[in-house]
Amino acid sequence: MAVDGPVFSDFRDPGLMTTITFAHPEPRHVAARIFPVFLPFAGCPHRCVFCAQDVQTGHGADPLERIATELVRDLEEAVELGRGPYELAFYGGTFTALPAPYPEHFLSIAARFRERGLITAVRCSTRPDCVDVPGLQRLGGLGLDTVELGIQSFDDHALGASGRGYDGRTARAGCETVLASGLNLGVQLLPGLPGDHEGLFQEDVRIAASLGPKTARLYPCLVIRGAALARLWERGRYAPWPLERAKSELGEALLEFWARDVRVIRLGVAPEPSLAANLLAGPWHPALGQSARARALFAFLQSRIREFTAQHGPLSRLDVPRRYQGELFGHGNELAEAYAPLGVTRATVRYVEGGKFSLS
Numbered sequence: 001m002a003v004d005g006p007v008f009s010d011f012r013d014p015g016l017m018t019t020i021t022f023a024h025p026e027p028r029h030v031a032a033r034i035f036p037v038f039l040p041f042a043g044c045p046h047r048c049v050f051c052a053q054d055v056q057t058g059h060g061a062d063p064l065e066r067i068a069t070e071l072v073r074d075l076e077e078a079v080e081l082g083r084g085p086y087e088l089a090f091y092g093g094t095f096t097a098l099p100a101p102y103p104e105h106f107l108s109i110a111a112r113f114r115e116r117g118l119i120t121a122v123r124c125s126t127r128p129d130c131v132d133v134p135g136l137q138r139l140g141g142l143g144l145d146t147v148e149l150g151i152q153s154f155d156d157h158a159l160g161a162s163g164r165g166y167d168g169r170t171a172r173a174g175c176e177t178v179l180a181s182g183l184n185l186g187v188q189l190l191p192g193l194p195g196d197h198e199g200l201f202q203e204d205v206r207i208a209a210s211l212g213p214k215t216a217r218l219y220p221c222l223v224i225r226g227a228a229l230a231r232l233w234e235r236g237r238y239a240p241w242p243l244e245r246a247k248s249e250l251g252e253a254l255l256e257f258w259a260r261d262v263r264v265i266r267l268g269v270a271p272e273p274s275l276a277a278n279l280l281a282g283p284w285h286p287a288l289g290q291s292a293r294a295r296a297l298f299a300f301l302q303s304r305i306r307e308f309t310a311q312h313g314p315l316s317r318l319d320v321p322r323r324y325q326g327e328l329f330g331h332g333n334e335l336a337e338a339y340a341p342l343g344v345t346r347a348t349v350r351y352v353e354g355g356k357f358s359l360s
Helices: 053-057 064-080 102-115 133-141 156-161 168-180 200-210 228-234 243-259 273-278 288-312 322-328 336-342
Strands: 009-012 018-023 034-038 086-091 119-126 146-152 184-189 215-218 263-267 279-281 318-321 349-352 356-359
Touching (some): 018 288, 034 064, 064 102, 086 102, 102 119, 119 184, 133 168, 146 168, 146 215, 156 168, 200 243, 215 243, 228 279, 243 263, 243 288, 273 279, 288 322, 288 336, 288 356, 318 322, 322 349
Parallel strands (some): 034 086, 086 119, 119 146, 184 215, 215 263, 318 349
Antiparallel strands (some): 009 018, 318 356
């Protein structure tokens, strides 16, 4: 459900000071605990130039039967220890293109533990050229709830340069197929691909947001040892985004998705020891998500503050819900100088309980 802001309410306090309150633009949600199952490269028709799923996840390409056996063992242990409930998530690989009968086998395992109350929902990731309505409806009948599509981009040139094997029309059609099947749609975008140009990512974001997904994941392209992209980078034929550009572009993307009631559930690749050891270049930072969210919040507050000061004069105080305290000034106070001309400083900010911002 979308937030009830930014809807403004004006009132006067006893000192005749105007106060405006509003909510954060991010859609409200109840976060689910995820039980991840990694299937690196499984079902993939080929390996894209940027792909290094084993390094990014810290999990190798194990036989599917071993993964299934270990999944049952781990879920049984979770039941015995009273853990959960969880949303079971199959990451990596191409779930809908797994060899038979593994999609059904994994979903049958999920169904057994769903009956026992441990699993509440199931999601998988796959390619947009590996879905069809009858197949997804069949998997939905077996308990699949959400399909995340590794779209990466809707741009034909970027898709071709990255070796994805499909075009932008196929990427759009994949999203429409998931929705037509009655399942929830998630989209994954990978900004900064080979073939990137100014404005491409924001256009991808606008297209993705318009297609009606529930969630989005945004993974700026990295150069990882062992991927074909590493050879292009070494030869000077590919340049990844600088970190500052990634922060700025992701912040802008957040606002677009939030305005469309889309939750962004991941910003950047999760830290893994194997990633740190094999990352050659690219905009990776452990606080990338925090920095991007801080930039989105800055842009949102900047607009509200400028509207306020144009009507009511200089800002006296900004009340910020305490849950956003770590995001306001950004990682390492990186946005403090940008806020200062708006009248937002440590002296004018007050962190409060509750969910509303206020300007006065």
